[in-house]
Amino acid sequence: MIIWLASYPKSGNTWIRAFVSSLLFKKDNINSLDNMKQIHAYPLKKDFYNLLNDFNNLNNISECWEKSQSILNLDKKIKILKTHHILCGINNNFFTSYKNSLGVIYIVRDPRNVITSLMNHYSIKNYDEALKFILDKDRFSGKFDKKNSFTRETEFPTYISNWNNHFNSWKSFKKNYLLIRYEDLVKDPQTKFKEIANYLGKLLKIKIHNEDINYAIAQSSFKNLKKSEEIFGFEEAPPDEITNKKKKFFNLGPDNQWQRYLSKDIQNKIENAFKNEMKELNYL
Numbered sequence: 001m002i003i004w005l006a007s008y009p010k011s012g013n014t015w016i017r018a019f020v021s022s023l024l025f026k027k028d029n030i031n032s033l034d035n036m037k038q039i040h041a042y043p044l045k046k047d048f049y050n051l052l053n054d055f056n057n058l059n060n061i062s063e064c065w066e067k068s069q070s071i072l073n074l075d076k077k078i079k080i081l082k083t084h085h086i087l088c089g090i091n092n093n094f095f096t097s098y099k100n101s102l103g104v105i106y107i108v109r110d111p112r113n114v115i116t117s118l119m120n121h122y123s124i125k126n127y128d129e130a131l132k133f134i135l136d137k138d139r140f141s142g143k144f145d146k147k148n149s150f151t152r153e154t155e156f157p158t159y160i161s162n163w164n165n166h167f168n169s170w171k172s173f174k175k176n177y178l179l180i181r182y183e184d185l186v187k188d189p190q191t192k193f194k195e196i197a198n199y200l201g202k203l204l205k206i207k208i209h210n211e212d213i214n215y216a217i218a219q220s221s222f223k224n225l226k227k228s229e230e231i232f233g234f235e236e237a238p239p240d241e242i243t244n245k246k247k248k249f250f251n252l253g254p255d256n257q258w259q260r261y262l263s264k265d266i267q268n269k270i271e272n273a274f275k276n277e278m279k280e281l282n283y284l
Contacts, residue, residue: 001077001100002069002080002081002096002129003103003105004080004103004105005081005104006084006085006104006106006170007107007109008108009209010118012119012180013184014103015084017220018035018036019196020080020216023208024038024204026212041217043065047071051067053274056197059091063093066096076235083158084158084160085159087169087170088161088169100246103177103203104178106167106170106171107181107182110283112271113183115127115131115134116261116262125264131266131270135163136162137162140159164274164276175205177190195214197216208246208282226261
Protein backbone atom coordinates (compact mmCIF):
# COMPACT_ATOMS: atom_id res chain seq x y z
CA MET A 1 0.00 0.00 0.00
CA ILE A 2 1.14 3.51 -0.84
CA ILE A 3 1.26 6.59 1.35
CA TRP A 4 1.52 9.60 -0.93
CA LEU A 5 3.47 12.80 -0.35
CA ALA A 6 1.52 14.90 -2.83
CA SER A 7 1.75 18.56 -3.74
CA TYR A 8 1.73 21.09 -6.53
CA PRO A 9 5.36 21.84 -7.53
CA LYS A 10 7.41 24.17 -5.29
CA SER A 11 5.17 23.72 -2.26
CA GLY A 12 7.52 22.05 0.23
CA ASN A 13 7.29 18.40 -0.84
CA THR A 14 11.06 17.92 -0.78
CA TRP A 15 11.31 19.39 2.72
CA ILE A 16 8.74 16.94 4.06
CA ARG A 17 10.38 14.10 2.16
CA ALA A 18 13.67 14.98 3.87
CA PHE A 19 11.96 14.86 7.27
CA VAL A 20 10.11 11.59 6.63
CA SER A 21 13.17 9.82 5.25
CA SER A 22 15.27 10.95 8.23
CA LEU A 23 12.50 9.79 10.57
CA LEU A 24 11.89 6.35 9.07
CA PHE A 25 15.25 5.50 7.50
CA LYS A 26 17.54 6.94 10.14
CA LYS A 27 21.23 6.49 9.58
CA ASP A 28 24.26 8.46 10.61
CA ASN A 29 25.21 10.20 7.42
CA ILE A 30 26.82 13.58 7.00
CA ASN A 31 24.81 14.03 3.79
CA SER A 32 21.25 14.90 4.88
CA LEU A 33 20.01 14.51 1.31
CA ASP A 34 21.17 10.92 0.92
CA ASN A 35 18.25 9.35 2.78
CA MET A 36 15.69 10.95 0.48
CA LYS A 37 16.50 8.33 -2.14
CA GLN A 38 14.45 5.95 0.03
CA ILE A 39 11.31 7.82 -1.05
CA HIS A 40 10.90 7.62 -4.80
CA ALA A 41 8.98 9.88 -7.12
CA TYR A 42 6.00 8.57 -9.07
CA PRO A 43 5.43 8.19 -11.92
CA LEU A 44 8.85 7.12 -13.21
CA LYS A 45 9.57 5.56 -16.57
CA LYS A 46 10.81 2.38 -14.94
CA ASP A 47 7.36 1.82 -13.40
CA PHE A 48 5.92 1.36 -16.91
CA TYR A 49 8.63 -0.51 -18.81
CA ASN A 50 6.86 -3.87 -18.56
CA LEU A 51 3.42 -2.39 -19.23
CA LEU A 52 3.93 -0.27 -22.34
CA ASN A 53 5.69 -1.26 -25.54
CA ASP A 54 6.25 2.40 -26.24
CA PHE A 55 5.61 5.56 -24.31
CA ASN A 56 2.93 7.25 -26.35
CA ASN A 57 0.51 9.70 -24.79
CA LEU A 58 -1.29 10.36 -21.54
CA ASN A 59 -4.24 8.17 -22.51
CA ASN A 60 -1.94 5.17 -22.85
CA ILE A 61 -0.14 5.98 -19.62
CA SER A 62 -3.39 6.38 -17.68
CA GLU A 63 -4.39 2.83 -18.55
CA CYS A 64 -1.34 1.64 -16.62
CA TRP A 65 -1.46 3.84 -13.50
CA GLU A 66 -3.28 1.32 -11.35
CA LYS A 67 -1.49 -1.65 -12.92
CA SER A 68 1.92 -0.21 -12.15
CA GLN A 69 0.92 0.56 -8.56
CA SER A 70 -0.45 -2.95 -8.10
CA ILE A 71 2.93 -4.29 -9.19
CA LEU A 72 4.70 -2.00 -6.71
CA ASN A 73 2.38 -3.35 -4.00
CA LEU A 74 3.05 -7.02 -4.71
CA ASP A 75 5.50 -7.15 -1.81
CA LYS A 76 2.61 -6.29 0.58
CA LYS A 77 4.74 -3.60 2.22
CA ILE A 78 3.74 -0.04 2.95
CA LYS A 79 5.77 2.39 0.88
CA ILE A 80 5.94 6.17 0.67
CA LEU A 81 5.98 7.83 -2.74
CA LYS A 82 6.33 11.46 -3.74
CA THR A 83 4.21 12.89 -6.52
CA HIS A 84 3.25 16.18 -8.13
CA HIS A 85 0.60 14.45 -10.23
CA ILE A 86 -2.98 15.64 -10.00
CA LEU A 87 -5.46 13.06 -8.66
CA CYS A 88 -7.53 12.66 -11.79
CA GLY A 89 -9.28 10.22 -14.06
CA ILE A 90 -8.75 9.93 -17.80
CA ASN A 91 -11.12 7.74 -19.83
CA ASN A 92 -12.26 6.09 -16.57
CA ASN A 93 -8.64 5.34 -15.65
CA PHE A 94 -7.82 6.84 -12.27
CA PHE A 95 -4.42 7.92 -11.02
CA THR A 96 -4.82 5.81 -7.88
CA SER A 97 -7.50 4.18 -5.74
CA TYR A 98 -8.08 3.00 -2.20
CA LYS A 99 -7.09 -0.47 -3.39
CA ASN A 100 -3.50 0.69 -3.89
CA SER A 101 -3.28 3.67 -1.56
CA LEU A 102 -3.37 3.86 2.23
CA GLY A 103 -3.32 7.63 2.65
CA VAL A 104 -1.95 10.98 1.55
CA ILE A 105 -0.03 13.83 3.13
CA TYR A 106 -0.93 16.82 0.97
CA ILE A 107 1.35 19.85 1.18
CA VAL A 108 -0.14 23.16 0.06
CA ARG A 109 1.46 26.58 -0.26
CA ASP A 110 0.08 30.05 -0.88
CA PRO A 111 0.00 30.33 -4.71
CA ARG A 112 1.43 33.85 -4.47
CA ASN A 113 4.55 32.30 -2.95
CA VAL A 114 4.49 29.29 -5.28
CA ILE A 115 4.74 31.54 -8.32
CA THR A 116 7.98 33.15 -7.10
CA SER A 117 9.60 29.72 -6.62
CA LEU A 118 8.35 28.47 -9.98
CA MET A 119 10.18 31.25 -11.78
CA ASN A 120 13.56 30.16 -10.48
CA HIS A 121 13.02 26.41 -10.70
CA TYR A 122 11.65 26.34 -14.25
CA SER A 123 13.67 29.32 -15.55
CA ILE A 124 10.47 31.23 -16.32
CA LYS A 125 11.32 34.64 -17.76
CA ASN A 126 8.78 36.83 -15.96
CA TYR A 127 5.80 36.79 -13.63
CA ASP A 128 3.30 36.97 -16.49
CA GLU A 129 4.65 33.69 -17.83
CA ALA A 130 4.71 32.19 -14.33
CA LEU A 131 1.07 33.22 -13.92
CA LYS A 132 0.19 31.37 -17.13
CA PHE A 133 1.93 28.31 -15.68
CA ILE A 134 -0.02 28.25 -12.43
CA LEU A 135 -3.36 28.98 -14.17
CA ASP A 136 -2.96 26.38 -16.91
CA LYS A 137 -5.37 23.47 -16.35
CA ASP A 138 -3.53 21.46 -19.04
CA ARG A 139 -0.09 22.01 -17.52
CA PHE A 140 2.49 19.24 -17.42
CA SER A 141 5.71 19.13 -15.44
CA GLY A 142 8.12 17.48 -17.83
CA LYS A 143 8.52 17.68 -21.55
CA PHE A 144 6.59 16.12 -24.40
CA ASP A 145 8.21 15.82 -27.78
CA LYS A 146 6.85 17.47 -30.91
CA LYS A 147 4.30 14.68 -31.43
CA ASN A 148 2.85 15.26 -27.95
CA SER A 149 4.31 11.96 -26.82
CA PHE A 150 7.46 10.78 -25.10
CA THR A 151 9.93 7.95 -25.39
CA ARG A 152 12.33 6.20 -23.04
CA GLU A 153 14.93 8.83 -23.94
CA THR A 154 12.84 11.85 -22.91
CA GLU A 155 11.74 13.12 -19.53
CA PHE A 156 8.67 11.47 -18.03
CA PRO A 157 5.88 14.08 -17.89
CA THR A 158 3.64 14.58 -14.88
CA TYR A 159 0.17 16.03 -15.29
CA ILE A 160 -0.20 18.77 -12.66
CA SER A 161 -3.02 20.96 -14.08
CA ASN A 162 -3.43 24.31 -12.29
CA TRP A 163 -3.01 25.14 -8.62
CA ASN A 164 -6.64 24.96 -7.52
CA ASN A 165 -7.51 21.86 -9.54
CA HIS A 166 -4.52 20.13 -7.97
CA PHE A 167 -5.52 21.09 -4.43
CA ASN A 168 -9.18 20.13 -4.90
CA SER A 169 -8.35 16.83 -6.58
CA TRP A 170 -6.33 15.47 -3.65
CA LYS A 171 -8.80 16.91 -1.15
CA SER A 172 -11.30 14.45 -2.58
CA PHE A 173 -9.12 11.57 -1.34
CA LYS A 174 -10.98 10.82 1.89
CA LYS A 175 -8.86 7.93 3.15
CA ASN A 176 -6.32 9.08 5.77
CA TYR A 177 -5.94 12.55 4.28
CA LEU A 178 -3.58 14.91 6.12
CA LEU A 179 -3.32 18.53 4.96
CA ILE A 180 -0.13 20.46 5.78
CA ARG A 181 0.30 24.14 4.95
CA TYR A 182 3.84 25.08 4.02
CA GLU A 183 3.49 28.35 5.91
CA ASP A 184 2.70 26.46 9.13
CA LEU A 185 5.86 24.38 8.68
CA VAL A 186 7.91 27.55 8.40
CA LYS A 187 6.22 29.12 11.41
CA ASP A 188 6.18 26.10 13.76
CA PRO A 189 8.15 23.13 12.37
CA GLN A 190 8.22 21.32 15.73
CA THR A 191 4.43 21.09 15.95
CA LYS A 192 3.73 20.33 12.29
CA PHE A 193 6.47 17.72 11.89
CA LYS A 194 5.26 16.00 15.06
CA GLU A 195 1.79 15.91 13.52
CA ILE A 196 3.24 14.22 10.43
CA ALA A 197 5.20 11.75 12.58
CA ASN A 198 2.10 10.81 14.58
CA TYR A 199 0.15 10.32 11.35
CA LEU A 200 2.82 7.99 9.94
CA GLY A 201 3.13 6.11 13.22
CA LYS A 202 -0.58 5.37 13.15
CA LEU A 203 -0.63 4.16 9.55
CA LEU A 204 2.61 2.18 9.84
CA LYS A 205 1.57 0.85 13.27
CA ILE A 206 4.91 1.75 14.81
CA LYS A 207 5.97 3.68 17.88
CA ILE A 208 7.77 6.88 17.03
CA HIS A 209 9.72 8.42 19.90
CA ASN A 210 10.26 12.11 20.52
CA GLU A 211 14.02 11.73 20.11
CA ASP A 212 13.44 10.28 16.62
CA ILE A 213 11.24 13.24 15.73
CA ASN A 214 13.81 15.73 17.03
CA TYR A 215 16.58 13.98 15.10
CA ALA A 216 14.56 14.11 11.87
CA ILE A 217 13.70 17.78 12.38
CA ALA A 218 17.38 18.61 12.85
CA GLN A 219 18.43 16.57 9.82
CA SER A 220 15.80 18.18 7.61
CA SER A 221 16.32 21.77 8.74
CA PHE A 222 16.93 24.16 5.87
CA LYS A 223 20.30 25.02 7.35
CA ASN A 224 21.34 21.38 7.25
CA LEU A 225 19.86 20.72 3.80
CA LYS A 226 21.57 23.80 2.36
CA LYS A 227 24.87 22.70 3.87
CA SER A 228 24.52 19.22 2.37
CA GLU A 229 23.68 20.71 -1.02
CA GLU A 230 26.72 22.98 -0.90
CA ILE A 231 29.05 20.06 -0.05
CA PHE A 232 27.54 17.17 -2.01
CA GLY A 233 25.22 18.82 -4.52
CA PHE A 234 21.63 17.75 -5.10
CA GLU A 235 20.80 15.74 -8.19
CA GLU A 236 17.20 16.98 -8.26
CA ALA A 237 18.26 20.62 -8.56
CA PRO A 238 17.41 21.99 -12.03
CA PRO A 239 20.17 23.17 -14.37
CA ASP A 240 20.55 26.82 -15.31
CA GLU A 241 19.53 27.21 -18.95
CA ILE A 242 22.49 29.49 -19.71
CA THR A 243 25.38 27.97 -17.72
CA ASN A 244 23.93 24.44 -17.43
CA LYS A 245 25.18 24.43 -13.84
CA LYS A 246 22.90 23.20 -11.07
CA LYS A 247 20.84 25.90 -9.42
CA LYS A 248 20.48 26.11 -5.67
CA PHE A 249 17.44 24.02 -4.77
CA PHE A 250 17.03 24.97 -1.11
CA ASN A 251 16.23 28.63 -1.09
CA LEU A 252 13.91 29.42 1.82
CA GLY A 253 12.65 32.96 1.57
CA PRO A 254 10.71 34.89 4.18
CA ASP A 255 7.03 34.12 4.63
CA ASN A 256 4.85 36.20 2.29
CA GLN A 257 7.82 37.10 0.07
CA TRP A 258 5.29 37.59 -2.73
CA GLN A 259 4.53 41.00 -1.23
CA ARG A 260 8.01 42.15 -2.26
CA TYR A 261 7.99 40.71 -5.77
CA LEU A 262 4.50 40.56 -7.24
CA SER A 263 2.84 43.51 -8.91
CA LYS A 264 -0.64 44.44 -7.75
CA ASP A 265 -2.00 43.23 -11.07
CA ILE A 266 -0.47 39.74 -10.69
CA GLN A 267 -1.64 39.55 -7.06
CA ASN A 268 -5.20 40.41 -8.06
CA LYS A 269 -5.25 37.86 -10.88
CA ILE A 270 -4.07 35.07 -8.57
CA GLU A 271 -6.49 36.03 -5.80
CA ASN A 272 -9.43 36.26 -8.21
CA ALA A 273 -8.62 32.93 -9.87
CA PHE A 274 -8.14 31.00 -6.62
CA LYS A 275 -10.37 33.04 -4.29
CA ASN A 276 -12.43 30.14 -2.91
CA GLU A 277 -9.49 27.87 -2.18
CA MET A 278 -7.37 30.69 -0.73
CA LYS A 279 -10.19 31.65 1.63
CA GLU A 280 -10.62 28.02 2.65
CA LEU A 281 -6.92 27.84 3.46
CA ASN A 282 -6.89 31.22 5.25
CA TYR A 283 -4.61 32.81 2.67
CA LEU A 284 -7.22 35.54 2.19
